[in-house]
Amino acid sequence: MFYREAGDFKTSYAADQSILSIKLDRYFVIGLIAFGVIVVPMIGNDYWLGSLLIPVLVLSIAALGLNILTGYAGQLSLGTGAFMATGAYMAYKVATNLAFLGAPVAIIIGGLSAAFAGVLFGLPSLRIKGFYLAVTTLAAQFFLLWLFTHVDWFVNYSISGVPSIPPMEFFGVLISGAEATTEARYLFVLGFAIILGLAARNLARCKMGRGWMAIRDMDIAAEIIGIDPLKAKLSAFAISSFYCGVAGALWAFCFINTVEPGAYDINRSFQILFMVIIGGLGSILGSFLGAAFIVLLPIFLNNAPQWIGLNLTSDVISHMEIMIFGALIVFFLIVEPHGLARLWQIAKEKLRRWPFPY
């Protein structure tokens, strides 16, 4: 009753081809974006915007990237952290040495550099598949981080190797550095997340995206029906790494304010892989849900005892956090192996039939 497609007629090709062809979906997404852009910055405080929503959005972008590669094109990758690092270091390099280009261009150049690295490390995917490919992307993880921490050029010969991001403006508003307001940083990141989210949704249903899915489902059959595996796999690697690179740059520019190798280590790659698995493989919404789950839940568990007035020591809280978080991951995967996005889909089905389920 609440959610229905019936009576939603399309009278033009344009309407038929719109990204969200069901009216209710469209209104919901537009409403959500409006909420995120207008209401959230007004009601959110520094902590909510700066420490919770910004990392969730940034990691959502990275999860989108990995979802394109793993969820849509079926290529398992453990190099996400390295591609994020490529984006961050190159964006930093551009932002400091070619400062006149501005922050968005620096971040996009960071993304493009990551895309280039992604293509390079994606080449083995033409020959090897599955877990073996995951191992070759591990090489990217270790090699790229080694490169950035041992070649001083990438950090402008800074002695510590942890350079700080200079303050940068976007249309006269500071979006990086400590002086930037949380609202400005949040909106800047949100802008990237919206554009990249819609772009991913569109990519997934165009010729290229259908090619990815064909390769994922059966590569030999895909090749027989005329899909070039070289193009499909490498484009998936390039676009996926672009997303990761942008995410890595945003992490450095708008969140922690430094380019720190520790932020892009192998644990980050695993974390993003878990986001994709828990959110839902091959789902745009799932990337956002997965990122929110993995980032917010531990912080929620860490805060919860204090909110309800329990006075526990910090080590007990964090041990509980780790245990409950682990148990919840297992619980979710048993209850819904297709991820949170599938739960959302089930909810929609239920809403459609309500109040007369059959």
Next chain:
Amino acid sequence: MKLKALGMLAGAAAMSIASFAANAAELNVPSLVYRTGPYASGGIPLADGFADYFTMINERDGGIGGLKVKVEECETGYKTDRGVECYDRTKEGALVYGPYSTGIAYALIEKMTADKIPLLTMGYGRTTAADGTVFPYVFNFPSTYWNQATAIFNFMGGELGGMDQLKGKRVAYIYLDHPYGKEPIPTLDKLVEKYGFTYDKYPVAPASMTEQKSIWLQIRKTKPDYIVMWGWGAMRETAVKEATNIRYDMSKFIGNWWSAGEEVATPTGERAKGYRAATFNGVGMDYPLYDDMKKYVYDAGKASGDGSKAGTVLYNRAVVNAAYIHETIKLAQEMSGKADISGEDMQKAMEQLDLDAADVKAMGMTGLLPPVKVTCANHEGQNPAVLIQEWTGSEFKIVTDWIPADTAMTRPLIESDAAAYAKEQGITPRSCS
């Protein structure tokens, strides 16, 4: 999505309650700790010492200037993003932070400067923050990594019978391959230029801290005259164990002050006898301060954690850290004329902090806490120096007097790097005269 929005509302409500509670007049000194994760062996004594000292102050003196000190712990697990989250969670009315993590310290430098809260990275963090003209809100007294490196070589020179004896010697530098471990390398290069020794670098990857076999095989082959270690986490225990396995002369193996805890040598025990490490705080519990700690904290059953860490090297270091903060708060209250001070008052007081030997004696910490004098331009203290402690097989003993650092060599390095940072960030260094 609806659930998320609901959760946000509930969370926002809870947050406002939490922040309301924090507004009662208290001196808010948040403590970013890591009692879990791969670095917990160092994080637990640090967290316990910090908490216990302020428990003692609250019990003995009823707080500082009539206000209780509130030490709110937030677990970071040594992760930078969680550290930033913890900072944002606790920064309301906070007076000072000391995250005991290079990564978190770097991420907080600009944020805390903008929020006007001082960052006291006692013997870690960004060395060049010693230049107060560029980093008004960052302090790293009583000494920095670079000064420590020069002091360790001064100690070697003293042992060899003159700095000229270093010429032609071979040193192995084994370090955590992390910004922290790489920090002293520029200083080592300068020292090589000056004294004419050679050194080999042996990085240990943070992801595999306990896999050092190949490194120690190489060390066995090259037979260095000294080994210097810049370690943290499980890397230190492994290195000491491996050194005894190749029967290296442990008295020639010198760790930095973060490789100085009991947990480093205890697993190897008797065989690690002679292992040396730099430190800037005393060891053991043989100080008048500990009478009060015992009376008000340990015997009262108020010790943080399981209470077993009292008197260990890192515990003592956290006590020293807390004592510096205690003295700064007292000074800030005196300078501002009010008990309920702000981060800004704290910064002003920290720049005037001047503890001489008599002050330290009055604190009951002679030999435990180094005297320090901070100025507007110099945030690392006027006379950075280290002690060398030696492992007797069951505990550490201080074996030297204060060994001064070569500030004449490090200060120009600090100033030039700070100037480069200021240029990149578009900061105009403030005038201190």
